[in-house]
Amino acid sequence: MRRLSATVGTKVMSSASAQRVGTVQRAVIDVPPRRIVALQVGRDELVDWQAILGVGPDAVVIEDESRVRAAADAREERALAGELDWKGKRVLSDLGDELGTVTEVEFDEGDGAIHSVGTTTGPVAAERLHAMGSYCLVVRHDERQAATSGE
Amino acid sequence: MSPRQLLLRASDLIGRPLVTIDEGEDVAEVKDVVYGTADAAVLGFTLNRRGFLGGPMREVVAWSDVAAVGRHAVMIADAGAITADGDLLQDVRASRRRNVLGSDVITDAGQRLGKVTDVVVLVDERPEVVGYEITGGEGLKPGGSGRVFVPLPDTLAVSGEALMVPAAVSDFVTDDLAGFGAAVQRFRQHLRTTS
Numbered sequence: 001m002r003r004l005s006a007t008v009g010t011k012v013m014s015s016a017s018a019q020r021v022g023t024v025q026r027a028v029i030d031v032p033p034r035r036i037v038a039l040q041v042g043r044d045e046l047v048d049w050q051a052i053l054g055v056g057p058d059a060v061v062i063e064d065e066s067r068v069r070a071a072a073d074a075r076e077e078r079a080l081a082g083e084l085d086w087k088g089k090r091v092l093s094d095l096g097d098e099l100g101t102v103t104e105v106e107f108d109e110g111d112g113a114i115h116s117v118g119t120t121t122g123p124v125a126a127e128r129l130h131a132m133g134s135y136c137l138v139v140r141h142d143e144r145q146a147a148t149s150g151e
Numbered sequence: 152m153s154p155r156q157l158l159l160r161a162s163d164l165i166g167r168p169l170v171t172i173d174e175g176e177d178v179a180e181v182k183d184v185v186y187g188t189a190d191a192a193v194l195g196f197t198l199n200r201r202g203f204l205g206g207p208m209r210e211v212v213a214w215s216d217v218a219a220v221g222r223h224a225v226m227i228a229d230a231g232a233i234t235a236d237g238d239l240l241q242d243v244r245a246s247r248r249r250n251v252l253g254s255d256v257i258t259d260a261g262q263r264l265g266k267v268t269d270v271v272v273l274v275d276e277r278p279e280v281v282g283y284e285i286t287g288g289e290g291l292k293p294g295g296s297g298r299v300f301v302p303l304p305d306t307l308a309v310s311g312e313a314l315m316v317p318a319a320v321s322d323f324v325t326d327d328l329a330g331f332g333a334a335v336q337r338f339r340q341h342l343r344t345t346s
């Protein structure tokens with residue numbers, strides 16, 4: 001399991017050329033399927049998760065430079081513009097109650113699956129993640145978290 | 152609708168964002184609450200656009216298309232819940248003539264309790280108006296702030312002029328919204344046992 005905040009900022013290396021191709025700027029995460037689908041590695045550059053060989057403490061290694069690509073659709077463009085950034089995003093339950101903001105994303109470095117999301121009112125398991133938009137992250141209501149968020 | 156019950160002032164709902172559950176976007180915000188003609192039902196909301204270019208929208212959202220009303224947002228399944236056709240637009244026009252805010256509340260014993268300053272809505276499977284917040288009432292029990300909550304009978308005729316309530320209501324007035332749900336129930340129980 002790895003923290004997204006620790007992966008952002010690490011260098012991105014090409015396995016084919018052993019050269020640096022960029023730095024992890026942000027992750028593009030889709031809900032569903034609740035996993036990292038791509039990493040932004042440069043100004044307008046993305047690498048699909050499938051092209052990533054390894055996510056380690058010191059570097060993210062990709063197959064080769066040819067796997068670096070531009071945004072392919074509107075949602076990816078919004079992601080690169082920072083509209084869908086997780087950190088600091090408002091968290092809203094499907095019952096319409098705010099549950100603070102996102103502080104951290106924990107993911108499986110093997111397959112990019114989101115394990116849990118840290119919020120200012122406690123962790124949210126991936127199963128509760130419902131949708132991510134520019135306004136908020138929608139999560140399924142949970143009595144225990146509702147209690148700790150001071151309702 | 153969620154099984155959870157929630158007591159709200161209608162004014163608290165105004166300005167609350169309408170958020171899509173499928174995309175997490177704030178697609179509109181509540182402009183006003185639309186009430187029913189015959190009974191105290193809540194039919195839906197009129198809407199404003201979000202943001203600083205905001206302004207009234209032609210579209211409305213019917214209560215049946217609201218997934219949940221929470222403490223911070225009104226949730227809808229998707230943007231399709233917002234519609235510019237259907238019966239609700241007729242109800243919106245009709246309800247404009249029945250604005251209760253500012254109306255006098257008068258008991259059937261001829262005592263004026265005060266002026267309506269807000270509407271208390273019980274959010275439930277079938278949301279309804281269960282009371283009014285009134286100010287300026289003389290001789291009402293909790294006194295102090297001059298602002299109290301008056302429970303309504305479960306059937307009530309609303310005219311444009313004034314609101315007639317049974318005299319017994321003054322025994323069930325409270326100045327605390329948290330305890331108001333219980334006051335409404337006791338008052339309605341009282342009306343059933345004495346009629």
